[in-house]
Amino acid sequence: MREISIGEAARRSGIKVTTIRFYEERGLLPAPPRSDSGRRIYDTATVERLGFIRHARDLGFRLEDIADLLALQGQPGASCAPADSLARRHLSAVRERIAALRALETELERMVSGCDHTDTAHCRVIETLADHARCIADHPTGLTGELDTAGAGKAD
Amino acid sequence: MREISIGEAARRSGIKVTTIRFYEERGLLPAPPRSDSGRRIYDTATVERLGFIRHARDLGFRLEDIADLLALQGQPGASCAPADSLARRHLSAVRERIAALRALETELERMVSGCDHTDTAHCRVIETLADHARCIADHPTGLTGELDTAGAGKAD
DNA sequence: CCTACTTTCTACAGCGACTGTAGAAGCAAG
DNA sequence: CTTGCTTCTACAGTCGCTGTAGAAAGTAGG
Incomplete structure (x- = not known):
């Protein structure tokens, strides 16, 4: 099973099929090769990349930041x-x-x-x-949802 | 100054003009009377209602719930x-x-x-x-942003 | 081979709670 | 009269997806 379908990638990574396509659209995943009938073909490296993304999302990182982190991961030797x-x-x-x-x-x-x-x-x-x-002195008024995610991972 | 413009209401309540219109659209505020030229005319009761909404938003309540709370507020004698x-x-x-x-x-x-x-x-x-x-045992995977607001109040 | 079921495809709308934009009109002061 | 502020409507964008529609392709059983 060297050729991994999108559904299989979803099962392995815990990220939904639709979300995988969404990540591709957002540039977090490269456009994969396609089968003759136009279906996406993934490999284990992509599944690992999905795992990275999932973990980072679980930790509440934004997709934009995750894209940066993925780019850094791909440059061994660069400053962290x-x-x-x-x-x-x-x-x-x-x-x-x-x-x-x-x-x-x-x-x-x-x-x-x-x-x-x-x-x-x-x-x-x-x-x-x-x-x-x-209670005006008791609760904050001034910081709006700049961190709205955390513990994501509904996952399939 | 019995007639309050939307800008004045925004200043008094700490809610932006655009947000006030948005609340009206969502049914949190009744459609106010208009001036001859079509501008919204508010009164102090509406400004107080806006204060209620703002406070509830600051506490992270959802608009839908705030609508319910406002309805309850308007029914003295009903069970709380x-x-x-x-x-x-x-x-x-x-x-x-x-x-x-x-x-x-x-x-x-x-x-x-x-x-x-x-x-x-x-x-x-x-x-x-x-x-x-x-770290799979250390952080949660399973609860997604069901509570994403808190401490709002950017307010004008 | 036919049928039924599942998977995948694209494209687009919707969520929540706004924010920002465009373009037009009203209004107050100099 | 002009300048500049406020207000108006209507609609697109934010974020991270989720859900829908309709079509095509793959898989299993009879």
């Missing part, structure tokens, strides 16, 4: 500084995200624990939402 | 159980997200701390990405 700084930047983005989510967690906890469950007129959840002043 | 359970569900989603991001943080830390910064052939970052087996 770009890969390193990319990973570091990503790490600090993840940390910021965690901090923001923790602040959210705190305020949501206060909201749901403070509600006496009678009716909407006295609902702490709704009151709190209506009156930002009650 | 739906609002409560919505907030609780959201809270547990936030917690899951934090846990996933912490796992990511751990692996990213290992990646960047283990790199000796020589060249790509020995780069720990790239090696780790290429070989998922090194």
